[in-house]
Amino acid sequence: MEVGQMQRRLLDYTKTLLMEGFLDGQFLQLQQLQDESNPGFVVEVVSLFFDDSEKLLNDLTSALDQPSVDFSRVDSHVHQLKGSSSSIDAQRIKNASLAFRNFCEEQNVEACQRCLQQIKQEYYLARNNLETLFRLEQQIVAAGGSIPMLEMGF
Amino acid sequence: MTLNQQFCEMNLSDGKGSMSSVSSVVSSAGWRAADVVADNQFPAGLRVLVVDDDTTCLLVLEKTLRACQYEVTKCNRAEIALSLLREKKNGYDIVLSDVHMPDMDGFKLLEHIGLEMDLPVIMMSVDAGKDVVMKGVTHGACDYLIKPVRIEALKNIWQHVVRKRKNEWKDLEQSGSIEDGDRPQKQAEDADYSSSVNEGNWRNSKKRKDEEEEVEERDDSSTLKKPRVVWSVELHQQFVAAVNQLGIDKAVPKKILELMNVPGLTRENVASHLQKYRLYLRRLSGVSQHQPNLSNSYINPHEATFGPMASLNGLDYQTLSVTAQLPAQSLATLQAAGFGRSNTNPGVSMPLVDQRNLFSFENPKLRFGDGQQQQMSSNKQMNLLHGIPTTMETKQLANLHHSAQSFGTMNMQVNAHGGQRSQSNSFLMQMGQPQSRGQILSETSGEKVLRLPSTMEQPILSSGLAGGVLSRNGIGQNGRAAGYPPVSQTSATLNLPINHAAEFPSNSFPIRSTPGICNLTSKGAFQEEDNSDIKGSAGFIPSYDIFTDLQQHKTHGWELQNVGLTFDPSQLSNSRQTNIDATSLVLDSQGFSSSQSGRNGNASVVNKSLYSAGVGTQLVNAENVGQRLNNLHVDNSIRVKAERVPDPSCPTTLFPEQFGQEDLMSALLRQQQGSMGPAENEFDFDGYSMDNIPV
Numbered sequence: 001m002e003v004g005q006m007q008r009r010l011l012d013y014t015k016t017l018l019m020e021g022f023l024d025g026q027f028l029q030l031q032q033l034q035d036e037s038n039p040g041f042v043v044e045v046v047s048l049f050f051d052d053s054e055k056l057l058n059d060l061t062s063a064l065d066q067p068s069v070d071f072s073r074v075d076s077h078v079h080q081l082k083g084s085s086s087s088i089d090a091q092r093i094k095n096a097s098l099a100f101r102n103f104c105e106e107q108n109v110e111a112c113q114r115c116l117q118q119i120k121q122e123y124y125l126a127r128n129n130l131e132t133l134f135r136l137e138q139q140i141v142a143a144g145g146s147i148p149m150l151e152m153g154f
Numbered sequence: 155m156t157l158n159q160q161f162c163e164m165n166l167s168d169g170k171g172s173m174s175s176v177s178s179v180v181s182s183a184g185w186r187a188a189d190v191v192a193d194n195q196f197p198a199g200l201r202v203l204v205v206d207d208d209t210t211c212l213l214v215l216e217k218t219l220r221a222c223q224y225e226v227t228k229c230n231r232a233e234i235a236l237s238l239l240r241e242k243k244n245g246y247d248i249v250l251s252d253v254h255m256p257d258m259d260g261f262k263l264l265e266h267i268g269l270e271m272d273l274p275v276i277m278m279s280v281d282a283g284k285d286v287v288m289k290g291v292t293h294g295a296c297d298y299l300i301k302p303v304r305i306e307a308l309k310n311i312w313q314h315v316v317r318k319r320k321n322e323w324k325d326l327e328q329s330g331s332i333e334d335g336d337r338p339q340k341q342a343e344d345a346d347y348s349s350s351v352n353e354g355n356w357r358n359s360k361k362r363k364d365e366e367e368e369v370e371e372r373d374d375s376s377t378l379k380k381p382r383v384v385w386s387v388e389l390h391q392q393f394v395a396a397v398n399q400l401g402i403d404k405a406v407p408k409k410i411l412e413l414m415n416v417p418g419l420t421r422e423n424v425a426s427h428l429q430k431y432r433l434y435l436r437r438l439s440g441v442s443q444h445q446p447n448l449s450n451s452y453i454n455p456h457e458a459t460f461g462p463m464a465s466l467n468g469l470d471y472q473t474l475s476v477t478a479q480l481p482a483q484s485l486a487t488l489q490a491a492g493f494g495r496s497n498t499n500p501g502v503s504m505p506l507v508d509q510r511n512l513f514s515f516e517n518p519k520l521r522f523g524d525g526q527q528q529q530m531s532s533n534k535q536m537n538l539l540h541g542i543p544t545t546m547e548t549k550q551l552a553n554l555h556h557s558a559q560s561f562g563t564m565n566m567q568v569n570a571h572g573g574q575r576s577q578s579n580s581f582l583m584q585m586g587q588p589q590s591r592g593q594i595l596s597e598t599s600g601e602k603v604l605r606l607p608s609t610m611e612q613p614i615l616s617s618g619l620a621g622g623v624l625s626r627n628g629i630g631q632n633g634r635a636a637g638y639p640p641v642s643q644t645s646a647t648l649n650l651p652i653n654h655a656a657e658f659p660s661n662s663f664p665i666r667s668t669p670g671i672c673n674l675t676s677k678g679a680f681q682e683e684d685n686s687d688i689k690g691s692a693g694f695i696p697s698y699d700i701f702t703d704l705q706q707h708k709t710h711g712w713e714l715q716n717v718g719l720t721f722d723p724s725q726l727s728n729s730r731q732t733n734i735d736a737t738s739l740v741l742d743s744q745g746f747s748s749s750q751s752g753r754n755g756n757a758s759v760v761n762k763s764l765y766s767a768g769v770g771t772q773l774v775n776a777e778n779v780g781q782r783l784n785n786l787h788v789d790n791s792i793r794v795k796a797e798r799v800p801d802p803s804c805p806t807t808l809f810p811e812q813f814g815q816e817d818l819m820s821a822l823l824r825q826q827q828g829s830m831g832p833a834e835n836e837f838d839f840d841g842y843s844m845d846n847i848p849v
Contacts, residue, residue: 041217044213045210048209048210048213052208079280080207080208082280083252083254083279083280084208084211086280086301086302094280
């Protein structure tokens with residue numbers, strides 16, 4: 001596939017992600033940061049995020065599975081998740097964790113678990129999406145093109 | 155502790171981190187205001203320490219900060235951060251810390267840093283709840299950022315460093331022989347600071363220049379130039395030992411100084427450190443204790459003011475909402491009430507407002523400032539300026555009043571801004587009190603009374619939080635000069651076209667306690683009231699979306715306001731919101747139709763509603779904004795000065811007025827006269843000013 005086409009695909013894909021709420025402005029900002037110096041920055045950050053959150057999610061799952069749920073711990077985990085996801089701008093995860101947090105406050109275990117499921121789903125989705133995105137980028141770079149920057153216009 | 159003689163060497167010209175080589179006492183990085191100003195490389199090279207347990211965030215932050223050309227050190231544990239800071243006393247200029255950390259609470263870290271190193275600290279969190287932010291403020295954080303942190307926000311953190319230096323310098327100067335015009339009180343630093351902030355950047359820069367000059371002159375006398383004292387751990391321990399020895403009650407700086415017997419340490423250093431220490435102890439023993447104090451002191455105006463302010467704001471808004479029709483008087487009263495409270499001069503401000511009838515068009519000059527504004531008692535209560543601390547009042551009220559004249563016709567442009575400025579600036583804004591600065595300058599006569607608002611706004615702007623509120627006020631006020639029915643609860647027709655120049659860029663809206671108040675800033679542009687409608691909306695309602703709407707409408711006098719008024723709820727600080735909503739709504743309905751000549755109606759509309767609320771709560775502030783708009787029949791500057799009308803209820807909180815008033819006034823005037831632009835600049839508070847209130 002030629003570079004131009006790939007670039008277009010990438011742009012479209014990014015746009016889609018943005019519209020669907022998977023990403024938002026922050027991500028673009030991150031991308032811009034990347035350009036300036038560190039080429040693999042975004043990938044690095046995102047993978048770091050995914051690793052961390054995976055751990056977090058596991059912790060959360062086990063915490064919720066306990067007979068007596070320690071909500072404060074759960075809460076802090078979720079808070080962290082929220083923080084990380086907002087840094088890289090994974091909107092949906094952030095929103096889902098927000099909802100999760102509310103449930104925590106209400107100490108509603110069931111709702112929490114359901115929410116957790118949802119978060120996990122979002123998480124996997126986001127991960128897939130971003131991975132695809134990165135793959136595309138890699139392809140472009142491999143083909144010798146440069147990664148097109150999405151205008152923050154929209 | 156080594157007061158460093160090197161200070162001289164450092165000289166201001168060398169602001170950069172290179173000064174750090176001097177290490178020792180010299181203020182970290184040797185940033186001097188002068189240096190800073192002189193150094194055009196600044197803020198590049200600012201040494202930032204980032205603390206966050208989340209690695210992702212940490213990485214992103216580091217990268218972003220690097221992109222701002224800062225020198226970044228990151229660590230993910232608070233203890234590591236503390237030890238880093240202790241090792242290299244002057245190794246950092248500013249610290250960014252997360253709130254939630256597993257090993258140590260972010261606030262505790264904040265306290266430690268404040269006591270030991272006295273560096274500016276910015277808190278960050280995903281959590282944007284008011285309580286948490288409040289905690290940040292009380293613990294002495296310079297600022298509070300919400301994650302995800304944008305690069306623009308990080309680009310500006312250097313201001314905290316400069317600000318702190320400036321204040322310290324001032325302290326030093328005070329203790330020294332340096333004559334500094336502005337250093338009225340060290341304790342009142344906050345107020346001072348805020349006021350200065352309010353007054354506009356020009357003032358600050360002026361002060362800075364003074365400082366610079368002074369510093370340069372004293373190049374050699376180390377005694378004159380007192381470098382910032384760094385309270386190292388041992389020094390602090392010595393201090394604590396001395397205090398304990400004397401007994402916390404009997405611990406006076408002089409004795410402590412003697413006991414410590416550290417060469418080079420001055421009484422003033424000890425005094426200021428003692429103050430901090432006392433606050434710290436108080437905080438430890440219970441926030442409740444602390445708060446009451448706070449409210450009274452400017453130092454923590456935020457805390458204190460919140461309560462009262464809220465009430466005030468609510469009142470104002472209510473009045474506003476009640477009926478845009480509210481006679482200016484009522485508005486004024488509301489304002490007065492609001493202001494009265496907020497103003498440090500409890501009695502003064504408020505009554506003035508009421509009396510002022512800012513709105514009362516009949517009264518040529520609603521003199522708010524005199525605190526006796528109440529004279530206005532008749533119709534134009536709108537003295538939105540109520541809140542404005544005395545200083546403002548006189549000046550601003552006058553301005554406002556001019557405009558207020560037209561109260562009858564709703565022109566009341568409550569220029570309460572002027573008054574509000576002072577108040578709201580620091581706290582008002584934060585408190586969300588609707589310090590109806592909106593001094594409803596009912597300028598029926600089309601006077602640009604609104605000017606005040608602009609000036610007022612400035613102070614308001616100071617409190618970022620407040621900004622939101624202020625903007626509100628301004629908005630409502632401005633637009634609605636005409637038929638702006640004074641939202642007075644008291645049924646005073648607020649018509650004051652609360653010209654509160656919504657100029658308060660985001661800060662002014664007292665209602666807005668949210669950090670996002672900065673919206674006002676955008677609105678600040680209000681001042682330019684062009685006929686087109688309340689520009690103010692664009693200008694002052696920073697946070698208020700409503701205002702923006704209002705502004706758009708400008709033409710419609712109050713109709714627009716409806717939109718704007720809505721801001722109340724959101725904009726207004728928690729408490730106020732309810733009030734404001736009411737007011738805003740009210741205003742909308744009422745005043746706006748009067749579309750005062752398309753003016754500022756936006757602002758006024760908003761204000762109006764606020765006023766109609768008659769609640770007298772801060773809404774007035776909002777009104778002011780609107781008022782301004784209104785007044786301006788003149789399409790000119792609708793200055794919606796989001797003056798914060800200090801809620802009468804919040805007696806303490808409205809202190810900000812003091813500082814801002816003058817600035818506001820000037821801002822207002824300026825705006826009115828010229829393109830409101832200038833006023834805007836002044837108000838350019840991003841609300842940070844309040845943040846710097848040292849604890």
